[in-house]
Amino acid sequence: MGGDEGGDELAATVLVVEDELKLRELLRAYLERDGLAVLSAGTGAEALDIAAKAPPDLVVLDLGLPDIPGEEVARELRRGGSGGAGRNVPILILTAKADEEDRVKGLELGADDYVTKPFSPRELVLRVQAILRRSLSQPGQTGRRGEGERGDRMSFGEGELILDEGRREALVRGAPVDLTPTEWGILSALASRPGRVYSRYELLNRVRGYEYAGYDRTVDSHVKNLRRKIEADPRSPRLVLTVLGGGYRLAVRRDV
C-alpha cells in the first residue's frame, strides 16, 4: 500500500531502539519506505554503542528495554559526551505505559514526541518526519527568504537573547545554547511576537506542525528544560514568563 505521497524526502538516519524484534523490523520497513536510513538496536547498551559510533539524526526509543531503562538511555544519549549522539539529538519515545504520569516523565527527559503502543506505524513515520523537518533545517540549506544567513538574526532584551532563524541557533548572554527541536520551536514561536501570550495548546500545535492531542504539562516540561538552558536563574525566569491561566510569553523586547 502506497499511502499518500509524503512530499519531499528527508535524508536522515534514524536509530530505532526496540527490544521486540517484530516491531523493530516493522518500524524499519516503514521508515525505510520513506527514504530514511535506519539503524536498529534491541537493547539500551547496543543503542548507546551505535549512537557513539554513528550519531543518528533522530532516535525512536522504547522505554521498556531489557537491560537499561529507556529513561536512562535517553539521558545518556543527551549527555552526548564522548562522541555520543549529542545533546540535541531528537528523541521520540515509544512506550506501552499509557498513563499520564509516564508520559510526563518521558517529556521531562526532553523527548520531542511521545507515542503509546499500540500505534499506527504510518502515524509514527509522520511524527518522525515532522521532528526531522524541524531539526534538519540547519545552516547548509538555503535560507527561506533567499537572504543571507544573517538576515534571519533577531536580537532581544538588548542582546541578551539572539535568535538566528536561518541557523536555528540561540545565543544567550553571548553564549550559544543547545536546544532540542521542541525547545527551539517554543522559543522561536514566543519570539515571533514578544509580549504576546501563547497558550500551551497554541505552542504545541505550532511546534509540532500538526494537531496534537497532547497534555498541557507536556509544554510545561519543555519550558522547564528550556529555562534551565536560557535563564540565569531558572527558578525566577526573566526571559520566558508563565502567564497564570494563559500560557507563556517572551518578556524581553525585540531590539531595533
Ligand code: CA
Ligand atoms: Ca519493550
